[in-house]
Amino acid sequence: MLRILVPIKRVLDPQLLPRINAAKKGFEFSKNDKFSINPFDDIAVEESLLLRTKYKDLIESIQVVAIGSMENNKDILRNSIAKGVDKAILVPTKESAGDDISILNECKILEKVIEKTNSNLVLMGKQDIDKDSGIKGGILGGLLNWPLASNAAKVTPSDNGKIVVERETDNGQSTVEMSLPGIITTDLRLNVPRYVSLSKLMKAKKKPIDSLEVALSDEHTDNGKIEILQVEEAIHERKCEKVKDVDELLSKLSETISSTKAAA
Amino acid sequence: MRRASFQRFLSSSGKRFLSQKIIPFTFEKYPNVKRNPNFKSIDSQDIAFFQSILPSPQSILQSDLDEFNIDWMYKFKGQSQLVLKPTSTIQVSQILKYCNEKNLALVPQGGNTGLVGGGVPIFDEIVLSLKNFNKIRSFDEINGILKCDPGIILQDAQEFLASKGYIFPIDLGAKGSCQIGGMVGTNAGGLRLLRYGPLHGSILGLEVVLPDGTIIDGMHSLRKDNTGYDYKQLFIGSEGTLGVVTGISVATPIKSNSVQVAFMGIKDYSSAMKLYVKAKQDLGEILSAFEFMDGQSQEFVKKYRSTTSPSITFPLEESYPYYILIETSGSNKDHDQSKMETFLETAMENELIEDGTIAQDSNEAHELWNWRELIPESCQLNGGSVYKYDISLPIRDMYSLIEETNKRLQEQSLIADSSSSPSSSSSSSSKPVIGAVGFGHMGDGNIHLNIATKQYSKEVESVLEPFVYEFVSSKNGSISAEHGIGFQKKPYLTYGRSKEEIQLNRQIKNLFDPKGIMNPYKLL
Numbered sequence: 106m107l108r109i110l111v112p113i114k115r116v117l118d119p120q121l122l123p124r125i126n127a128a129k130k131g132f133e134f135s136k137n138d139k140f141s142i143n144p145f146d147d148i149a150v151e152e153s154l155l156l157r158t159k160y161k162d163l164i165e166s167i168q169v170v171a172i173g174s175m176e177n178n179k180d181i182l183r184n185s186i187a188k189g190v191d192k193a194i195l196v197p198t199k200e201s202a203g204d205d206i207s208i209l210n211e212c213k214i215l216e217k218v219i220e221k222t223n224s225n226l227v228l229m230g231k232q233d234i235d236k237d238s239g240i241k242g243g244i245l246g247g248l249l250n251w252p253l254a255s256n257a258a259k260v261t262p263s264d265n266g267k268i269v270v271e272r273e274t275d276n277g278q279s280t281v282e283m284s285l286p287g288i289i290t291t292d293l294r295l296n297v298p299r300y301v302s303l304s305k306l307m308k309a310k311k312k313p314i315d316s317l318e319v320a321l322s323d324e325h326t327d328n329g330k331i332e333i334l335q336v337e338e339a340i341h342e343r344k345c346e347k348v349k350d351v352d353e354l355l356s357k358l359s360e361t362i363s364s365t366k367a368a369a
Numbered sequence: 370m371r372r373a374s375f376q377r378f379l380s381s382s383g384k385r386f387l388s389q390k391i392i393p394f395t396f397e398k399y400p401n402v403k404r405n406p407n408f409k410s411i412d413s414q415d416i417a418f419f420q421s422i423l424p425s426p427q428s429i430l431q432s433d434l435d436e437f438n439i440d441w442m443y444k445f446k447g448q449s450q451l452v453l454k455p456t457s458t459i460q461v462s463q464i465l466k467y468c469n470e471k472n473l474a475l476v477p478q479g480g481n482t483g484l485v486g487g488g489v490p491i492f493d494e495i496v497l498s499l500k501n502f503n504k505i506r507s508f509d510e511i512n513g514i515l516k517c518d519p520g521i522i523l524q525d526a527q528e529f530l531a532s533k534g535y536i537f538p539i540d541l542g543a544k545g546s547c548q549i550g551g552m553v554g555t556n557a558g559g560l561r562l563l564r565y566g567p568l569h570g571s572i573l574g575l576e577v578v579l580p581d582g583t584i585i586d587g588m589h590s591l592r593k594d595n596t597g598y599d600y601k602q603l604f605i606g607s608e609g610t611l612g613v614v615t616g617i618s619v620a621t622p623i624k625s626n627s628v629q630v631a632f633m634g635i636k637d638y639s640s641a642m643k644l645y646v647k648a649k650q651d652l653g654e655i656l657s658a659f660e661f662m663d664g665q666s667q668e669f670v671k672k673y674r675s676t677t678s679p680s681i682t683f684p685l686e687e688s689y690p691y692y693i694l695i696e697t698s699g700s701n702k703d704h705d706q707s708k709m710e711t712f713l714e715t716a717m718e719n720e721l722i723e724d725g726t727i728a729q730d731s732n733e734a735h736e737l738w739n740w741r742e743l744i745p746e747s748c749q750l751n752g753g754s755v756y757k758y759d760i761s762l763p764i765r766d767m768y769s770l771i772e773e774t775n776k777r778l779q780e781q782s783l784i785a786d787s788s789s790s791p792s793s794s795s796s797s798s799s800k801p802v803i804g805a806v807g808f809g810h811m812g813d814g815n816i817h818l819n820i821a822t823k824q825y826s827k828e829v830e831s832v833l834e835p836f837v838y839e840f841v842s843s844k845n846g847s848i849s850a851e852h853g854i855g856f857q858k859k860p861y862l863t864y865g866r867s868k869e870e871i872q873l874n875r876q877i878k879n880l881f882d883p884k885g886i887m888n889p890y891k892l893l
Contacts, residue, residue: 118731119731119732120735137700137702139702139730141729144730144732180729297680297681299682300684300685301726301729302686303633303726304717304724304725306727307714307717
């Protein structure tokens, strides 16, 4: 039986460009900035729900967990309940995940949550679009000594109690079989998340969000090990050139391709 | 994957549906429309003159002119032999002066996205394409006043303005192709008229070239200016029959930093009306769009999108007879969000809506809009040819037009009975009409009736026309809310305008264009 835990995180709306703060050490947000669930986490939530639709008898529970303040995380937790997860958990912290808590500490908190919820499958986004580090799945696997199937494009439970995962790779696709307990990180192609139904959202508002205190002792924290020195905006260069005919266009194109290849 | 590529992955690809059909010439389809014999045909001397004022060879086209001769709907096809692409006001003035002297007829053309055959030639009129006359002239960041050339594409203007924290006051489905000059010429309406009003209010000044070549520089930037006749209003919606708009000065609103989109299912039309009143009461100052769609229109989009993007799911779990899309644009996210939530929750408690969803992020908002904006394209894919009517009606009577039209088509046995066969199977039936759908800007009392058919036919047309126009006229509506009259609706102008009104329009036309060279055979 699968007891699925989906860690979810609140990030700036993917269409918005984050503003770099004056100190150039991070980002600043205004009260009007729209935040939403990290899109890859949304895919993980959807996949857990799809698994339940397809393999009803295999799923014992689906829980989501967010780290941070209730104010910041209320919406993404409620939406998850409305979409159909069994339970939404908040680990209240003074600092907000992603900004003030290091990724290692975030994973250590998740490790405790997994222990307390007795989860045996973690479905999580392959990366958070605010930090793009893409290492949470790996660190969590290391801490728990659990196997990790990353960048999942298809997830299928097999008859022998294991899970078959098709993974996106640079050159194509690889298929792996993973034993449980384990961790799967989700890629874009896995599914398209559903919308939150208004009627279900109204019901979800009446359901509780569980609070789970997790304390990390000082010896477990790694604060200060990584310091952001500078954040800069990417420079986009656009060049425009006029060509006189198709032949010149083709030769310019092949020139550009070979010079880009050489540079890479 | 980086943020930017994530967006690209999610953005939809609404591509124009290309038809392989052979389109007959307009003059063959409408034999009673005759070429005005006063107009001269183009000869080599004319070409030589145009070459002298347009030195770039790309500015004068004499072959492969289908994209200029055929309209977006593939309904009309002219036989122009010459396309001129000026890039400055002086060039436009020289061209018009010459044409006026020589009695050469002209059609000004923007993005060629018009729906009434107003932007394409009927016979051999010269096409004056403003495509390459497309620079932003200036932007006043304090007053939000944009001054630009006519050929700039709406989406480019929108992107430019967004980078300055402003928006263009009009937004339309055709934003990727339509040009500001053409929007002025047709007085385009679109999706946000409810909030920002028509172009008649936003345009502060125009630079126009009259048919005799006179340049009227009225590029004013004053919101208040009571110093005589407001002649610029005549050019807004003149459909290129009075002169050519060569410069536009437009007041642009500040971009709202909090935009929300909700999509909901409704059980009947009276609930939609009640919901509209409630939206005005609860969301009044932030309401920026209230769009209505009937169930059949969404069935078409579902079918269309299942071919273009199979993984996309419909926003609601169930199907409903009607759908509403609401957009709010405000300045405070938390306030706007709680207003929207309260509005929707009370609307649900009062059973005005059956179910709904609020976009959780901009990608979902964009997706929800797609379900509304892709209706015209979807009608074209489901049927080969679409009859389009763009009607203003009192809100109470809006949907009865769609119901009456469906009833008529059923009585004449031209359409599969919608109650017995869902849309999925109707395209395989032998009936010529695939479906008649209604959608539109409910907040503006503007509904679009689209009838998807396998091909344009006199049989279907005679059932629809003049029935639709008579119906509209009987309810004191307008036969063209935002599409204009063009060539297609010219015979029906009397359904909306009195004899005296039409006479006054003719006098105005004669004053500006005594030789009638500007966009002949259209509007009047």
